[in-house]
Amino acid sequence: MADPLCPHFDTGFEAAPPLTVCEECVKIGSKWFHLRQCLNCGRTLCCDQSPNRHETAHSKAEGHPMMRSAQPDEDWRWCYPDELFFIPDGDGGYEVAE
Numbered sequence: 001m002a003d004p005l006c007p008h009f010d011t012g013f014e015a016a017p018p019l020t021v022c023e024e025c026v027k028i029g030s031k032w033f034h035l036r037q038c039l040n041c042g043r044t045l046c047c048d049q050s051p052n053r054h055e056t057a058h059s060k061a062e063g064h065p066m067m068r069s070a071q072p073d074e075d076w077r078w079c080y081p082d083e084l085f086f087i088p089d090g091d092g093g094y095e096v097a098e
């Protein structure tokens with residue numbers, strides 16, 4: 001029996017594997033540091049250490065609360081409105097990081 005992690009965690013959207021580029025940075029010829037993926041619509045955008053912070057801008061503009069890392073070596077999710085960081089629970093699901 002799993003408690004809901006937060007009201008936004010289950011987006012009801014099946015995000016495809018992320019791209020290997022920031023969709024907005026490629027349009028403007030900019031660079032990014034790390035990639036994030038919106039779990040509410042599947043767009044791949046750049047992180048807050050990138051000059052354009054496209055994922056956070058996208059979340060604010062569209063009201064899309066959930067994102068995950070799109071780095072190949074990372075597996076975590078983030079809820080913007082709740083400011084909750086989720087990590088794998090070792091059992092195929094996620095748990096809130098302490």
Ligand SMILES: [Zn+2]
Nearest residue numbers: 006008079082
């Ligand atoms: Zn939430």
Ligand SMILES: [Zn+2]
Nearest residue numbers: 022025046054
């Ligand atoms: Zn970007």
Ligand SMILES: [Zn+2]
Nearest residue numbers: 038040041064
């Ligand atoms: Zn989105």
